[in-house]
Amino acid sequence: TTTPAERAAQDLSCRTLALTGAEPVRAETLNRFADAFADSGFQRQSFYPCYGMAEATLLISGNQRQAGFQSLVVNESALTEHVVEEVMQPQNSERSTRTLVGCGNVKGDQQVRIVDPYSRQRAQANHVGEIWLAGGSVAQGYWNKPELSDEIFGAQLADGSEERFLRTGDLGFIHDGELYITGRQKDLIIIRGRNHYPQDIEQSVEKSHPALRAGCGAAFSVDMAQEERLVIAYEVDRHYLHSLNVEEVT
Numbered sequence: 001t002t003t004p005a006e007r008a009a010q011d012l013s014c015r016t017l018a019l020t021g022a023e024p025v026r027a028e029t030l031n032r033f034a035d036a037f038a039d040s041g042f043q044r045q046s047f048y049p050c051y052g053m054a055e056a057t058l059l060i061s062g063n064q065r066q067a068g069f070q071s072l073v074v075n076e077s078a079l080t081e082h083v084v085e086e087v088m089q090p091q092n093s094e095r096s097t098r099t100l101v102g103c104g105n106v107k108g109d110q111q112v113r114i115v116d117p118y119s120r121q122r123a124q125a126n127h128v129g130e131i132w133l134a135g136g137s138v139a140q141g142y143w144n145k146p147e148l149s150d151e152i153f154g155a156q157l158a159d160g161s162e163e164r165f166l167r168t169g170d171l172g173f174i175h176d177g178e179l180y181i182t183g184r185q186k187d188l189i190i191i192r193g194r195n196h197y198p199q200d201i202e203q204s205v206e207k208s209h210p211a212l213r214a215g216c217g218a219a220f221s222v223d224m225a226q227e228e229r230l231v232i233a234y235e236v237d238r239h240y241l242h243s244l245n246v247e248e249v250t
Helices: 004-008 027-036 146-153 198-208
Strands: 018-020 047-049 059-062 071-075 097-101 111-115 129-134 166-175 178-184 189-191 194-196 212-224 227-236
Touching: 027 047, 027 097, 097 178, 111 166, 146 166, 189 212, 189 227, 194 198, 198 212, 198 227
Parallel strands: 018 047
Antiparallel strands: 071 097, 111 129, 129 166, 166 178, 189 194, 212 227
């Protein structure tokens, strides 16, 4: 945490490239940082949201330098069904929305496919799927793990094509040539047939009451009575330890 005086004393005008590869990249975070450090000379267009992984050594997608970032507002309810429905005027919409940040276009000779992870068919247009990757930057496999390497690095589409892909385990989609990341396949929480990303639940929870420490909690699921149940664990801010109203927080 910095004070306005501390930020004003800093000079970030020379910072022309600020890569961010968080999972996920949040528009709210980028905007808050840009606003907070505007007096320090930070340029909003310096943000460079990107996507990469060690298995692809390293960069998979990114934008042009000093191009800023693209965002897309979508119907949050539709997204729980892995459907990407753009909301053109979110301020006038009665539907709950979510703003996604694009991670640029795919770089070099790499090829990205958005795939249904269960059927291994290419996902329909405007649908979320697992990101599969092929190209010269993809590694050959994991050291001394041939079976896992074949499963992760040797994935093939169900259409019979012989091309092999790296299964990234990440979920996303492509819109107007821009790659958007929505979450991790293994982290997905499915409640009553709807897909929920834990980071979205965590953000909603930590904003719901000041007693909960931001960034200090987790949402996950457990199997109970043959169904998936949501569990939320959060730290309590020390100022509320002796006056916590659990029912109010709940």
